[in-house]
Amino acid sequence: MISMLFDNLVCWLILAAALGSYQLLLQEWLLLRQGNWQQCGQWQQFNTVLIASMPLCGLLGTIVGLLSVFAGMASGGSGAADLSAGIGEALFTTQLGLTCAIPAWLLQSSVSSKLNRARINHLCLQEA
Structure with missing residues (x-):
């Protein structure tokens, strides 16, 4: 598994x-946490794109890996062990992309929710 990580450009992406x-x-x-909510949110859209790119890169790695298996x-030179190793390497990229993206989506949702609450609290205090 570790060699799949180091040998695959898509895994590095x-x-x-x-x-x-x-x-x-x-x-x-x-x-x-420090209360500096005014400085937050400027990278939120970029981070959304970055998070969404992870499973897409995983899918790209799967396609590239399966193409090499096929x-x-x-060519007729691959045995069953080579084929299964190639398919395993191809599927590893999808697993890595999802494993990295899902917690990031959850964390971003939490941070976004806290930022929205801080903004609403600030607006409520200004009106009062």
Whole structure:
């Protein structure tokens, strides 16, 4: 499994997107905890795109992996072990994309909810 991670460019793309997304989420969460909600939200749309790219990159990795498996089958040189290893590597990218994206979606939802509550509280205090 670990060799699949290091040898696959799509896995690196997914991990880079996840690292960037989680960094932005952590930064926003820390700003909200400190009460600096005015500085939050500027990267929210970009982070949404970044999170959505993770499962799509996983799907791309699956397609690329399956194409290489089918190319190996067409040449007639692949055995059952090679085919199953290739399919496993192809499906690993989908798993990685979803495993990175789903918690990020949940965290972004939580951060967005807290930011909206802070804005509403601020507006209520201004009107009072």
